[in-house]
Amino acid sequence: MSIPNPTIAGLRCFNHGGREAVAQCLECTRYYCRECVTAHGGRVLCADCLGHTAVNAAPRKPVITMAWRGLQLVTGFVVVWMVVYMTGRGLLWLPSEFHEHLIWENEWFPNP
Numbered sequence: 001m002s003i004p005n006p007t008i009a010g011l012r013c014f015n016h017g018g019r020e021a022v023a024q025c026l027e028c029t030r031y032y033c034r035e036c037v038t039a040h041g042g043r044v045l046c047a048d049c050l051g052h053t054a055v056n057a058a059p060r061k062p063v064i065t066m067a068w069r070g071l072q073l074v075t076g077f078v079v080v081w082m083v084v085y086m087t088g089r090g091l092l093w094l095p096s097e098f099h100e101h102l103i104w105e106n107e108w109f110p111n112p
């Protein structure tokens with residue numbers, strides 16, 4: 001995942017004393033072996049810091065998602081309401097003869 005850093009050669013993993021460190025965590029600046037670090041969002045983090053990041057980020061995401069869902073719901077409701085409203089207005093705009101089927105007889109198809 002990460003390129004072995006020559007400056008940390010000889011250093012040992014913080015969790016595994018017997019293993020050689022291959023990467024430094026960007027959060028806690030401790031050194032870890034390949035097994036203990038993961039690349040998260042382009043940053044190398046140890047399991048501990050990854051957990052902290054996930055805990056800190058977790059409560060924020062659902063709030064944004066719920067707000068977005070709410071906005072979508074309101075927008076959808078407004079759109080549906082406008083369609084129904086405009087349809088109603090359109091029907092009201094039509095002369096009453098249209099609804100009573102008299103327009104066909106009186107204006108467009110006059111009786112001889």
Ligand SMILES: [Zn+2]
Pocket residue numbers: 025026027028029030045046047048049050
């Ligand atoms: Zn860390």
Ligand SMILES: [Zn+2]
Pocket residue numbers: 013014015016019032033034035036
């Ligand atoms: Zn390790």
